[in-house]
Amino acid sequence: MPDRTAVLDRGCLVVSCQAGPGNPFNAPGPMALMARAALAGGAGAIRANGAADVAAIRAVTDLPIIGLNKLGDPAGVFITPTYESAVGIVEAGADLIALDATLRPRPDGLPLELQIKRIHEELGVAVLADCDSLEAGHAARAAGADLVATTLSGYTADAVPDEPDIELIRQLVAEVDCPVVAEGRIRTPEDVRAAFEAGAYAVVVGTAITNPMETTARLVGSIPRYAGANSPRGDQLSAPPASADRLLER
Numbered sequence: 001m002p003d004r005t006a007v008l009d010r011g012c013l014v015v016s017c018q019a020g021p022g023n024p025f026n027a028p029g030p031m032a033l034m035a036r037a038a039l040a041g042g043a044g045a046i047r048a049n050g051a052a053d054v055a056a057i058r059a060v061t062d063l064p065i066i067g068l069n070k071l072g073d074p075a076g077v078f079i080t081p082t083y084e085s086a087v088g089i090v091e092a093g094a095d096l097i098a099l100d101a102t103l104r105p106r107p108d109g110l111p112l113e114l115q116i117k118r119i120h121e122e123l124g125v126a127v128l129a130d131c132d133s134l135e136a137g138h139a140a141r142a143a144g145a146d147l148v149a150t151t152l153s154g155y156t157a158d159a160v161p162d163e164p165d166i167e168l169i170r171q172l173v174a175e176v177d178c179p180v181v182a183e184g185r186i187r188t189p190e191d192v193r194a195a196f197e198a199g200a201y202a203v204v205v206g207t208a209i210t211n212p213m214e215t216t217a218r219l220v221g222s223i224p225r226y227a228g229a230n231s232p233r234g235d236q237l238s239a240p241p242a243s244a245d246r247l248l249e250r
């Protein structure tokens with residue numbers, strides 16, 4: 001199996017520049033500005049969603065872009081769920097493709113292995129498998145993934161935890177023979193250090209850097225009169241949090 005992982009530097013911070021519906025930054029221009037700010041701050045790569053955002057970010061940097069395409073039902077497999085959904089992302093300039101590698105049923109009913117094989121052979125880029133468990137990490141590697149990530153840990157169960165899943169990073173590093181990328185709810189320098197100490201090859205941070213709406217909501221939520229009014233789901237927020245609405249009304 002050829003080593004395609006060299007495209008991403010070991011030990012780098014990857015900044016995820018994504019804004020979902022309802023987020024005022026949901027447009028390619030603002031995402032390219034976010035990427036420029038992240039790169040000026042020392043990010044080694046960018047993670048971005050959709051061909052338009054990837055193209056806008058490609059226009060401002062030569063550094064690696066991990067591209068993905070969120071499509072379909074957010075409650076199911078929706079990060080680059082099919083081979084076809086990856087094509088435009090690579091054409092837009094992505095160097096790697098991130099895709100959902102959970103063990104849930106895939107929307108096209110085709111095996112993950114086939115999707116990865118086609119991305120390798122027809123698009124010529126590496127695949128980062130977004131996993132939610134050790135079992136999914138093993139399966140993704142067996143299916144040909146070049147790197148595995150903890151991206152979806154906590155998002156396939158009922159309640160999303162508050163902390164990053166450092167234990168899953170440790171387990172994947174111990175058992176899966178490819179680079180392990182730490183991703184999901186990493187917010188502080190301590191989190192970043194813990195992820196690298198657990199053996200992460202690279203660390204991805206999104207919400208804490210590129211989602212001012214979430215950061216605001218989190219801080220507003222710490223004010224006793226607004227406590228409990230927010231849903232800390234980062235760029236998954238489909239509308240401004242209740243507390244932000246209330247602040248706007250004032």
Ligand SMILES: CC(=O)N[C@H](C=O)[C@@H](O)[C@H](O)[C@H](O)COP(=O)(O)O
Binds near residue numbers: 068184236
């Ligand atoms: C679960 C899911 O859909 N994760 C997405 C994957 O692309 C993004 O919404 C996250 O922002 C990204 O993984 C970075 O994580 P965090 O924003 O927690 O730093």
